[in-house]
Amino acid sequence: MKKPLIVITGASSGFGAEMAKLFNADNYPLLLLGRRVDKIKALPLNFDNVLVKSVDVTDLESFQAAVLEAEERFGKVDLLVNNAGVMLLGNVWKQDPSEWQTMLDTNVMGVLNGMKTVINSMMDRKGGTIINISSIAGRKTFGNHAVYAASKFGVHALSETVREEVSGHNVRVMVMAPGxxxxELLTHITDQDAVDTYENWKTSMGGTTLDPIYVAKTVKYMYELPQEVSIREVLIAATSQDA
Known part of the structure; x- marks a missing residue:
């Protein structure tokens, strides 16, 4: 039996790359989106069942065009994983406002663009799943995380609101919130003090944080439950994480 199309944003590394490998190994057709397509194409995948497109999730038109191309090849999107995100840590009084805009555009508008692209079709078909990758920082605050946390609190709020609105159409909206x-999120940070603070915190917990494979496995489990079952939100972290 032919499996339905899955779209994953931010598929070049981290959670997105692990999800791509898991779903691909189970023969799901995939649309993998990212700005670094060379890294996606270097993943150990069977590309006979994969379309890779260079898409910035803040660009609604290119997002929609990529999904349309994939649907013409594989059929309608049954799962969208809004995984693309950036984490630029720093104090508000020191941080360049352009970094605030980057986080809000990618982490919030990117998620909205993805949902806008697929949700009408899902509602019409009375089925489909959207999983938005947020963060524990969408539920509690951390030093140096003010704008990042604001963006992830936003993801939780918009996800829960839309879930309420579309549940009657048999469409699932779920949130995965890793610790x-x-x-690679840490590599984007320009404030060395923020990086040092994070690394010291990580060392205090034993130097090990969550392996992305467990987020990917949990997302796959959430999706593969029957359509009438919705795990609304998962918070997952390394056992040693103390906050």
Whole structure:
């Protein structure tokens, strides 16, 4: 039986790359979106069942065009994982406002663009799933995380609101909120004091944070439950994470 199309944003590394590998190994057709397509194409995937497109999630038109191309090849999107995100830590009084805008555009507008692209079709078909990747920083605050936390609190709020609005159409909107994890997010930070503070915190917990594979496995489990079952929100972190 042919499996339905899955779209994953931010698929070049971290959670997105691990999800791509898991779903691909189970023969799901995939649309993988990211700005670094060379990294996506270097993943150990069977690309016979994969379309890779260079898309900035803040660009609604290119997002929609990529999804349309994938749907013409594989059928309608059944799962969208809004995974693309950036984490630029720092204090508000020191941080360049352009970094605030980057986080808000990618972490909030990118999620909205993805939802806008697929949700009408899902409602019409009375089925489909959207999983928004947020953060524990969308539920509690941390030093140096003010704008990042604001963006992730926003993801939780918009996800819960839309979930309420579309549940009657048999469409699921779920949130996956990981704690600190071994991804590339830290490499984007320009404030060295913020990086040092994070690294000291990580060392105080034993130097190990969450392996992205466990986020990917949990997302796959959430999706593969029957359509009438919705795990609304998951918070997942390394056992040693103390906050």
């Amino acid at each position: 600190a994890a071994e991804t």
